[in-house]
Amino acid sequence: MRSHLLNDTTAERYRRSVTEGIERVAAKLATTDRPFTGVTVDSLAPVVERIDLDRPLYDTTAALDELEDVYLRDAVYFHHPRYLAHLNCPVVIPAVVGEAVLSAVNSSLDTWDQSAGATLIERRLIDWTNERIGLGPAADGVFTSGGSQSNLQALLLAREEAKSDSYGTLRIFVSEAGHFSVKKSAKLLGLGPDAVVTVPTGNDKRMQTVALARELERCAQEGLVPMAVVATAGTTDFGSIDPLPEIAELCEQFGAWMHVDAAYGCGLLTSLRNRHRIDGIERADSVTVDYHKSFFQPVSSSAVLVRDAATLRHATYHAEYLNPRRMVQERIPNQVDKSLQTTRRFDALKLWMTLRVMGADGIGELFDEVCDLAEEGWRMLAADPRYDVVVAPSLSTLVFRYIPAAVTDPAEIDRANLYARKALFASGDAVVAGTKVTGRHFLKFTLLNPETTTDDISAVLDLIAGHAEQYLGESLVHAS
Numbered sequence: 001m002r003s004h005l006l007n008d009t010t011a012e013r014y015r016r017s018v019t020e021g022i023e024r025v026a027a028k029l030a031t032t033d034r035p036f037t038g039v040t041v042d043s044l045a046p047v048v049e050r051i052d053l054d055r056p057l058y059d060t061t062a063a064l065d066e067l068e069d070v071y072l073r074d075a076v077y078f079h080h081p082r083y084l085a086h087l088n089c090p091v092v093i094p095a096v097v098g099e100a101v102l103s104a105v106n107s108s109l110d111t112w113d114q115s116a117g118a119t120l121i122e123r124r125l126i127d128w129t130n131e132r133i134g135l136g137p138a139a140d141g142v143f144t145s146g147g148s149q150s151n152l153q154a155l156l157l158a159r160e161e162a163k164s165d166s167y168g169t170l171r172i173f174v175s176e177a178g179h180f181s182v183k184k185s186a187k188l189l190g191l192g193p194d195a196v197v198t199v200p201t202g203n204d205k206r207m208q209t210v211a212l213a214r215e216l217e218r219c220a221q222e223g224l225v226p227m228a229v230v231a232t233a234g235t236t237d238f239g240s241i242d243p244l245p246e247i248a249e250l251c252e253q254f255g256a257w258m259h260v261d262a263a264y265g266c267g268l269l270t271s272l273r274n275r276h277r278i279d280g281i282e283r284a285d286s287v288t289v290d291y292h293k294s295f296f297q298p299v300s301s302s303a304v305l306v307r308d309a310a311t312l313r314h315a316t317y318h319a320e321y322l323n324p325r326r327m328v329q330e331r332i333p334n335q336v337d338k339s340l341q342t343t344r345r346f347d348a349l350k351l352w353m354t355l356r357v358m359g360a361d362g363i364g365e366l367f368d369e370v371c372d373l374a375e376e377g378w379r380m381l382a383a384d385p386r387y388d389v390v391v392a393p394s395l396s397t398l399v400f401r402y403i404p405a406a407v408t409d410p411a412e413i414d415r416a417n418l419y420a421r422k423a424l425f426a427s428g429d430a431v432v433a434g435t436k437v438t439g440r441h442f443l444k445f446t447l448l449n450p451e452t453t454t455d456d457i458s459a460v461l462d463l464i465a466g467h468a469e470q471y472l473g474e475s476l477v478h479a480s
């Protein structure tokens with residue numbers, strides 16, 4: 001069994017085994033002609049169940065053969081141009097090289113004696129991101145597992161900075177299009193059930209700052225504490241960017257912590273053409289960025305950034321075995337003092353490799369391309385009488401709904417759209433997402449693949465229309 005340990009004596013086995021795995025994936029990527037096979041849970045679950053985990057195969061080739069059946073054949077492939085569903089980007093090769101290196105070396109980003117070099121690399125990337133945001137000389141931050149954890153940590157700091165005697169009085173303001181992790185964080189942070197105040201958006205799906213001002217005013221009048229305003233720079237459904245400068249003004253006026261959830265919109269930090277769309281982000285107290293959404297990085301790769309490094313102390317606990325106080329005096333850097341996690345992957349290496357091979361402008365070009373594609377898609381949808389489209393894109397999502405010429409019942413239109421999404425997924429020809437807008441079911445394209453073309457968009461719109469029409473035809477037959 002020792003021959004499986006990765007060490008000085010097994011370097012050759014490591015090379016062979018990993019190469020074999022990589023070759024399988026490369027072959028799969030080269031031949032995948034659809035984003036999905038359409039496999040059902042019912043047909044795949046028994047295949048996975050049948051594997052006897054107590055009877056090993058003792059052979060990498062055999063295990064990879066088996067993996068073909070349980071995973072590789074039926075995985076959802078985000079690199080395919082007709083994967084248009086969620087905020088999953090195709091990944092860049094330099095980052096995947098970083099991934100291979102980081103899992104093999106296996107540094108843990110808690111203390112220097114587990115991550116020499118890696119700690120410094122992560123710190124450089126935090127500083128680099130902070131410079132791009134413009135958070136100022138005292139800024140800091142830390143890599144996290146994703147946007148949800150970044151939001152949680154930011155709100156933890158905001159809660160501690162709010163210095164209220166009672167969590168029950170604390171209020172967080174977020175737009176109705178903000179991410180659900182804000183509500184989840186409030187619960188995890190022990191805030192009351194009314195802690196999150198939802199602020200309406202306008203037709204453009206951006207937070208209405210007049211409404212925010214009104215809510216902040218009400219909060220003050222009721223003797224409550226405005227703990228934080230969460231501005232979203234790229235809402236999950238619409239990509240809409242809240243009016244950051246106006247929100248910053250209100251935060252200053254009412255003494256609220258300004259958190260910008262730029263999990264999606266952070267890609268603009270590297271854009272030469274569109275960076276201005278998130279102007280005002282530099283006024284935040286904290287920012288969430290998800291490199292694994294719009295920097296073309298593999299999951300996980302995210303960070304929480306803060307204007308004032310000192311606020312990270314709220315996440316600091318000292319353990320004698322790990323990060324005793326004397327380490328601070330000895331000026332030995334560690335990241336565990338800043339993080340909610342202890343053992344932590346060296347995810348920063350992926351971004352490091354990306355910047356060193358492609359450069360930031362390279363990432364920005366790719367993100368600009370998908371934003372351009374969304375604008376073209378918007379024009380196509382707006383001109384297509386079969387579809388109703390909600391809002392012009394600020395980033396790269398499009399929310400729309402098939403509207404059959406002969407049907408006026410909104411519930412029947414809902415069912416046709418739901419059916420079309422399901423049928424498309426089952427066919428594997430394309431994958432699209434869905435959401436609700438003012439109580440009605442809509443479909444969603446999240447465009448993050450620069451390889452997707454307007455022809456792909458057009459073809460997928462035809463497929464959706466075909467499935468929806470099929471549903472309506474069948475429901476007519478059933479009704480008659």
Ligand SMILES: Cc1ncc(COP(=O)(O)O)c(C=O)c1O
Binds near residue numbers: 147181263
């Ligand atoms: C705006 C926004 N914030 C936060 C998140 C959560 O990020 P993660 O899935 O990385 O936890 C998402 C995910 O879609 C998001 O769109």
